[in-house]
Amino acid sequence: MPSSADLLEPLRRGEPRALGRAISWMENGHPGARDLMASLWPHLGRAVVIGITGSPGAGKSTLTDRLARALRAEGQKVGILAVDPTSPFSGGAILGDRIRMQRIAADPGIFIRSMATRGALGGLARATQDAIDLLDAAGYDTVIVETVGVGQDEVDVVSCVQTCCVVLVPGMGDEIQAIKAGIMEVADLFVINKADRDGADQVEQELTAMKSLAPPRPWDPPVLRTVAQQGEGIPELLDRVREHGAWLRAHGGLARKARERARLRFESLLAEAALRRARAQAGSERLEAAIQAVADHAQDPYTAVAGILGEP
């Protein structure tokens, strides 16, 4: 078993195996995780982090691929984190993901990882933040975080990337429904993908209408069109991402995002640690007995929890 000191150097050199192991450490709460993060901490803050979010079928993966390849063409090293609270069940889609991953992972300048931990409360958001830091410390220039974007965890993840792109597609029925989940406020760019399909104008009109209903924001998120499958609109998307980055730098936005991100990480780690401590203090036997008492309707869950915590 390597120690965190053994992992540090290969990780800083960007070796994929060290990176993969370090991400697993963070996901699983390995004893060396904390030391590793502490020793990396001074080396962070260089990578640009882009979020790609939107409903299933919007073409996020293809868009992410195209962005990654465009950045590679500039000589950048690119990390991709596919955040997906998925199950091991759905063979088809996972298989598709794997094929995609193998294709672009053949490029040593791209590191791709699927984040799908379904562990502790808020653990997915926290593990993704850790993975972003590890990629940053390993010298990746840009990290793309791709997520379905529904659910609080995912909103937390994309709310503190540098530039959050919300992807929509024409003709997906009640399209606007898909972007209800708290991601409107965190969108820095709207991307209408598959824009060669009928209905792109309608989506753009709906977006414009929604924006006009919202409270004004200092950065008005632009609406772009792409056909990711053909690579159309990708250079323009990168231009806009950079424009937004420049705007953030000019308006103190990077410091604000850093604070939001620090708050999120701190609070989810605090929740995990507090729960771990409460569990350890109670012991699994007492915990299981309390859960059984709730299941049997012998005790309500509030009273059971107070009992475990030794509160009146």
Add this chain to the structure above:
Amino acid sequence: MPSSADLLEPLRRGEPRALGRAISWMENGHPGARDLMASLWPHLGRAVVIGITGSPGAGKSTLTDRLARALRAEGQKVGILAVDPTSPFSGGAILGDRIRMQRIAADPGIFIRSMATRGALGGLARATQDAIDLLDAAGYDTVIVETVGVGQDEVDVVSCVQTCCVVLVPGMGDEIQAIKAGIMEVADLFVINKADRDGADQVEQELTAMKSLAPPRPWDPPVLRTVAQQGEGIPELLDRVREHGAWLRAHGGLARKARERARLRFESLLAEAALRRARAQAGSERLEAAIQAVADHAQDPYTAVAGILGEP
């Protein structure tokens, strides 16, 4: 301000105002919440809880409406909980929801509530469980929990209803993507809604293929077709829900679901309580200073959390 004792009787009589207030108490962690739950606890376990989940645009709301009306026609009282980690931003969709709610909420035998708390970690799942209990104690015969079904919170919610219906629609592009998020394993029924559209056969084939790849389960989830807008397939759906309920009763499934539900509630309450205690012990000044130190890259978040908890 009413006490929990004041709320108990009108709540048990099923008065909507008392019910609404009690749900808010649970959502907000009102001081009387725990007493109220303790006094209701002996009266629970009568309601049938049905989950309706699926991607945006699948017609879940219409299906829920139709189910509710069919149950009303049998003389049942019906509670509807629309779980939606939504934001107050997206005016359009919310407006549609409100119109729908007003229409069916005019029926005094239907109680409808949107659950959208974005508070504590895991808080949405916990608050929804509380609301199910309150409806149960208030004499509602069936509770329908409608949710977008992506994200761990929502998977938690639907994983412990009595019968979980996963709704799909033909022709929504990469449809199977939408059901990746851990809900395949918790599906008790698959509903292909808008089944009069082209592509219903294809969705059914994909579903069958996915099921054949999955490990065998004691209850093989049937696949049904509905056109909820026209009310087609609703009686058959209710029949299947009841068939599944009978199967659960015959095979010890209700006790198993009760244990899962107790575990979920207990663990999310424990996490909330442990975090609350850690925060109170640290005090907001120390917490804010720790977060700022992380944002400034002066300290890594793991070390900052250990410091707050007084751990080495």
